[in-house]
Amino acid sequence: MDNNFKLNKNNIGNTVELKGWVKKSRRLGELVFFDLRKEEEVVQVVVDSKSKFYEIAKKLRSEYVVSLKGKVVKRKEKNNNIPSGEIEIILSDLVIINESLQTPLIILDETDALEQKRMEYRYLDLRRNLNQKMLKQRSNFNKLIREYFYSNNFIEVETPIITKPTPGGAGEFKIISENHKGKYYSLVQSPQIYKQLLMYSGVSKYFQIAKCFRDEDSRADRQLEFTQLDCELSFTNQEEIIDLTNNLINKIIKNFGYEEINKFIKIKYIDAINNYGTDKPDLRFGNEIYDLTNILKETPIKFISDSILNNKKVKGIFFEGNLSNSEIKKIDETIKSQGSSGLSWIKINNNEISGSLKLLSNKNIDNIKSEMNIKNNGTIFFIIDENLNSLEYAGRVRLLVAEKLNLIDENKLSFLWVIDFPMFEKTDEGKIDSLHNPFTSVKEEHLKEFKEILPSDENNVLKLLSNSYDIVLNGTEIGGGSIRFSNSENQRKSFEIIGMSKKVIDENFGWLLEAQNYGVPTHGGIALGLDRILSILLKKNSIRDVIAFPKSSNGLDDMMKAPIKLKEVK
Numbered sequence: 001m002d003n004n005f006k007l008n009k010n011n012i013g014n015t016v017e018l019k020g021w022v023k024k025s026r027r028l029g030e031l032v033f034f035d036l037r038k039e040e041e042v043v044q045v046v047v048d049s050k051s052k053f054y055e056i057a058k059k060l061r062s063e064y065v066v067s068l069k070g071k072v073v074k075r076k077e078k079n080n081n082i083p084s085g086e087i088e089i090i091l092s093d094l095v096i097i098n099e100s101l102q103t104p105l106i107i108l109d110e111t112d113a114l115e116q117k118r119m120e121y122r123y124l125d126l127r128r129n130l131n132q133k134m135l136k137q138r139s140n141f142n143k144l145i146r147e148y149f150y151s152n153n154f155i156e157v158e159t160p161i162i163t164k165p166t167p168g169g170a171g172e173f174k175i176i177s178e179n180h181k182g183k184y185y186s187l188v189q190s191p192q193i194y195k196q197l198l199m200y201s202g203v204s205k206y207f208q209i210a211k212c213f214r215d216e217d218s219r220a221d222r223q224l225e226f227t228q229l230d231c232e233l234s235f236t237n238q239e240e241i242i243d244l245t246n247n248l249i250n251k252i253i254k255n256f257g258y259e260e261i262n263k264f265i266k267i268k269y270i271d272a273i274n275n276y277g278t279d280k281p282d283l284r285f286g287n288e289i290y291d292l293t294n295i296l297k298e299t300p301i302k303f304i305s306d307s308i309l310n311n312k313k314v315k316g317i318f319f320e321g322n323l324s325n326s327e328i329k330k331i332d333e334t335i336k337s338q339g340s341s342g343l344s345w346i347k348i349n350n351n352e353i354s355g356s357l358k359l360l361s362n363k364n365i366d367n368i369k370s371e372m373n374i375k376n377n378g379t380i381f382f383i384i385d386e387n388l389n390s391l392e393y394a395g396r397v398r399l400l401v402a403e404k405l406n407l408i409d410e411n412k413l414s415f416l417w418v419i420d421f422p423m424f425e426k427t428d429e430g431k432i433d434s435l436h437n438p439f440t441s442v443k444e445e446h447l448k449e450f451k452e453i454l455p456s457d458e459n460n461v462l463k464l465l466s467n468s469y470d471i472v473l474n475g476t477e478i479g480g481g482s483i484r485f486s487n488s489e490n491q492r493k494s495f496e497i498i499g500m501s502k503k504v505i506d507e508n509f510g511w512l513l514e515a516q517n518y519g520v521p522t523h524g525g526i527a528l529g530l531d532r533i534l535s536i537l538l539k540k541n542s543i544r545d546v547i548a549f550p551k552s553s554n555g556l557d558d559m560m561k562a563p564i565k566l567k568e569v570k
Contacts, residue, residue, distance in 0.1 A: 277395020
């Protein structure tokens with residue numbers, strides 16, 4: 001006898017011993033029925049009034065923990081909703097191990113509790129069948145990843161999570177040291193430097209399922225602490241890393257019941273921005289962005305021609321299908337709330353034109369339809385702004401309208417690689433910074449220019465392309481990596497371009513630059529966000545739904561009541 005809940009008609013006649021939670025209990029005449037639950041499994045137990053355990057059985061309530069013995073018999077009426085629906089157990093022994101108060105939330109998949117309540121009582125929330133299933137899926141997910149890398153001769157190395165604070169990047173959590181008064185460590189944002197040091201150490205292939213920490217705002221796809229697959233290879237190149245990742249992705253999605261991808265799409269960063277307004281486009285639908293600036297230089301609508309004279313751009317997106325004026329207004333209000341100056345539009349219904357730009361000339365309309373290859377009726381949306389702003393807001397409109405028109409197939413997986421990123425970007429504060437990180441190397445064809453360029457030459461600095469790559473799934477960045485600098489002179493130059501002084505470089509990365517002088521191999525790698533991947537594959541709205549003990553949407557631990565004030569720390 002064991003605690004095996006996977007019972008069926010083949011077990012009829014067997015005596016079993018089970019321990020678990022009472023899911024629900026009910027009385028019917030002289031009988032007590034209760035469902036016993038362990039993880040995802042449920043079996044029905046029957047106690048009649050002649051049993052010496054009848055009085056105990058009458059006391060049972062939801063979430064009582066019990067131990068029982070009984071005989072497996074055929075059930076009179078089959079329950080098709082559970083695997084054990086053909087059998088039930090006639091009780092012969094019953095012990096209440098622990099009673100339960102009335103739970104503050106219903107332990108069912110369709111619970112009545114709001115997120116804050118579920119996070120406060122996460123240990124109860126995890127008892128729900130969908131969460132038990134999620135935990136097993138996550139465990140199998142990690143197992144599959146490890147098996148893949150072991151089979152490809154990688155070694156798993158654990159790197160430190162307590163490290164030295166570094167300038168730049170996302171916010172770091174500080175760890176105050178009691179042994180070194182007045183000093184602190186930080187929690188590592190990622191194993192980036194450590195995995196590079198492993199390559200310096202002679203490791204050829206490394207991987208790790210790593211915890212990472214960033215003190216920043218929580219979002220549906222971001223937590224204060226998260227898990228990533230981290231890998232690095234010596235003597236590698238971009239194509240090898242992409243192929244390695246593609247093969248892993250296919251193994252993962254096949255395990256989750258999806259068809260393998262025959263060919264992974266690659267798109268250059270500049271094309272992603274120009275065509276979709278984002279470096280992580282969702283390609284489950286089309287509707288590309290078009291630049292209509294030249295077409296509309298001559299137009300009877302003065303504010304458009306004046307905007308173009310002031311170096312603003314006009315971007316257009318076309319959608320077939322019918323959107324009401326009130327729906328268009330809501331989309332306009334949404335992007336205005338995000339900082340846009342607003343949305344203009346026209347509806348095409350055969351030869352009839354309506355909308356806020358209905359005064360466009362016939363020549364304007366004909367040229368627009370030709371440029372955008374419009375054959376059918378629908379709506380054209382226009383965004384007029386500075387170039388990058390116009391692309392960004394056009395990209396947001398693209399997603400908003402696609403959602404309104406139900407153009408996004410929720411059962412489809414759309415993977416793509418974005419390559420040829422700029423090395424550097426200009427921040428909102430006007431500072432030059434690394435687009436990925438300062439350890440990312442420059443593309444080979446730009447190396448000579450990189451070595452000769454002056455950090456003050458912003459225009460040419462921003463034209464440099466990096467040896468980096470991101471992988472995107474359904475409009476979400478799920479990973480990224482690069483080929484790293486392996487030369488101290490080039491590494492120092494990268495630090496200088498983002499504004500680090502010699503003193504700051506030497507204080508923070510002097511040891512790294514020294515290490516690069518002792519025979520460093522070329523190397524590169526990638527990090528994949530496992531929480532994000534799993535949440536998409538399981539069709540969850542937030543990565544919180546695939547993490548055992550997540551923080552709430554505002555970054556609080558509602559169960560443990562963290563964070564706390566420093567003076568409360570003993």
